[in-house]
Amino acid sequence: MPYMRNATAGNDGVPEGQAGSRSEPSLPAPNRALLAYSGAEFVAFSEGYASGYVAGMDRGRQLADDEAAALWRNAARIVHALANVPTHDELEAIRRDYSGAEQ
Numbered sequence: 001m002p003y004m005r006n007a008t009a010g011n012d013g014v015p016e017g018q019a020g021s022r023s024e025p026s027l028p029a030p031n032r033a034l035l036a037y038s039g040a041e042f043v044a045f046s047e048g049y050a051s052g053y054v055a056g057m058d059r060g061r062q063l064a065d066d067e068a069a070a071l072w073r074n075a076a077r078i079v080h081a082l083a084n085v086p087t088h089d090e091l092e093a094i095r096r097d098y099s100g101a102e103q
Contacts, residue, residue, distance in 0.1 A: 037045060086094070 034042065034045065
């Protein structure tokens, strides 16, 4: 049921649009002011809220992308460092060469 701006008593004796009404959810005090907004004010509020919400989502995605990029850069650094580590066969060849050079 949509919010009723004009308070009329319901079956429970509580005017509609106020906390405790069975026809509407109970709203915290700061949100109750929304019930008094005119249609144009509520549309302006809703558009502003949606704009802020979308901006927050965009910022959150950007932060997640930045974090993922940092993790991938670190992974690439580790892989590049491991690429410079000699293989077991290369190490064995170096040991053989070194052992043979001492004799």
